[in-house]
Amino acid sequence: MTRPTPPTATLVRVTETRVERKERTRRAILDAALELCEESSLVALSLRQVAKEVGIVPTGFYRHFESIEELGLALVDESFASLRSMLRAVRQTDRFDGSFASIVDASVDILLEHVHAHPRHFAFIARERTAGQPSVRDAIRHEIELCELELATDIAKLPAVADDWSTDDLRILSGLIVTAMVSTAEQVISGHGRRAVEERTAEVARTQLRMVLIGALQWRSSQRS
Amino acid sequence: MTRPTPPTATLVRVTETRVERKERTRRAILDAALELCEESSLVALSLRQVAKEVGIVPTGFYRHFESIEELGLALVDESFASLRSMLRAVRQTDRFDGSFASIVDASVDILLEHVHAHPRHFAFIARERTAGQPSVRDAIRHEIELCELELATDIAKLPAVADDWSTDDLRILSGLIVTAMVSTAEQVISGHGRRAVEERTAEVARTQLRMVLIGALQWRSSQRS
DNA sequence: CCTTTGAGTGCACGGATGTACACCGAAAGT
């Protein structure tokens, strides 16, 4: 695969600095781990399996990570970096005018695009969120909480949202939406690329989002009256 | 712990038939597995760990299960048996009059009660749902689908629900509710018994359920007009 | 009473795992 060219093969001499090589091996380790743990979980993954997949000797692993756990935390960082770039895309998009329907459609579309772009990252988060080592779980939980907070402030900015919403209510609403979207991503991934499953899942997600958004508004106004 | 009395201790002679003893050991294995995999996942659990915890020799495990995977499937059965008993309780309860608020409050209360009664079962389902071996994942997914279907028919029977709801819409709504409730259970469990976390989670769950239910109705009527 | 059954034992094995240690050799630094 993408194994780092062993020193003996430097006959080819593709001028590559030392830090570049190190970074390349690090990447290979991250990718190998992401792929290998796909059928179960990081906790069921051995250092030796990763090393073999990468094409280095087991002890070579320690040059990059102190343990599998540290590897996991690095993967959390990486996964959420890509997720945040998606959220930024949603936020800056001008694919919708301002109606709920168009916001929902654009958001679901972007979510699906990103799940396609980084399927292993999403799968990793979904899995380790509940099954990882405690430190990994906590890291993911914290990141998701940040996502919910960001979403809450975004919702507050929507023109259609009354300005008397409490921050608590915004948090609750965004929590519900995030939960539904995480579940949607999980279903798409577990659908294993089948177009029909995915289209169905997308349609369900759109409907659910509409129910939630319109419902929240209605509920809100009923609280006010 | 609850290890089966070894044959040598039969001096005590508590007249116990052979099948009773076998069943007791089987239970001990199930309990030990449920407890041991709590900090990670079934896939990261060895036959030997379970055997040691139970107090039998490793090969003794095979008298009860062919593999850890089969153990996992048995745990899925057991977990959902208890979950279904909860759902039956919700369905038959007369704790509410018929208003949405009382339905929501009663449902959330019963959910929390049951999470308290079977915390390991809920945690197991939440974990293995995404991180288990494929066969275990599939078994759980199937069971959850059944729960969604049952909930959909229950919702259809509510007096407040218009009778022109399509089965699709009912499925979508119940899927959303189940997702939110699974998430609620996960949060309660990860709160690790702290009363404050739990009360907060319950309140969030109630609010989310109200948003969803009232929202679905509003959305529905807006579709009709 | 004598036979059968079967849950649990004890040992032994080949293989995988994490990690310690000494080593290499090319790139980086001087």
Added chain:
DNA sequence: ACTTTCGGTGTACATCCGTGCACTCAAAGG
């Protein structure tokens, strides 16, 4: 041109893993 740095190597070892096999011995059953 030299020394240093440091990814990556190779060997080695204690530990755990699943599992095969022959065994025990009390309950079940004729």
